Amino acid sequence: MYMHYCKRCHHVHMLNGHRRECPNCNESITELKIPYMDYVSMDRDARELFLVRLEDDVQLKCLSTTYRMFKYSKWYKKQLNEQHKEQLGEQHKLVSQTALIPYLAGEPMMDNAVSAI
Numbered sequence: 800m801y802m803h804y805c806k807r808c809h810h811v812h813m814l815n816g817h818r819r820e821c822p823n824c825n826e827s828i829t830e831l832k833i834p835y836m837d838y839v840s841m842d843r844d845a846r847e848l849f850l851v852r853l854e855d856d857v858q859l860k861c862l863s864t865t866y867r868m869f870k871y872s873k874w875y876k877k878q879l880n881e882q883h884k885e886q887l888g889e890q891h892k893l894v895s896q897t898a899l900i901p902y903l904a905g906e907p908m909m910d911n912a913v914s915a916i
Contacts, residue, residue: 800835803828804853804863811838811850832864 803812805821805828812822813835821828852858
């Protein structure tokens with residue numbers, strides 16, 4: 800179990816994985832450093848104080864963590880694949896726009912050459 804905080808919902812989520820989106824509102828969530836057992840052992844007052852700390856941007860940054868193995872996750876690989884496809888599409892457009900090769904006099908005739916006179 801991993802602890803996440805949604806700033807939009809003002810809610811701490813206990814999720815079974817390193818998630819990036821809130822299950823309630825689909826907005827971006829922040830993974831917290833606090834272990835699951837530490838959070839569930841807090842009493843009600845401690846949890847309310849913890850929520851107040853999370854609402855402050857500076858405190859949230861101190862209490863958050865980055866999943867160190869994110870490069871091996873499915874969502875990261877999917878994101879890289881989509882970026883790679885976009886880059887290939889842009890490169891293909893550039894190549895197709897500049898692929899006109901002029902035919903030079905004196906060279907052997909080529910079937911796929913374009914002559915510019």
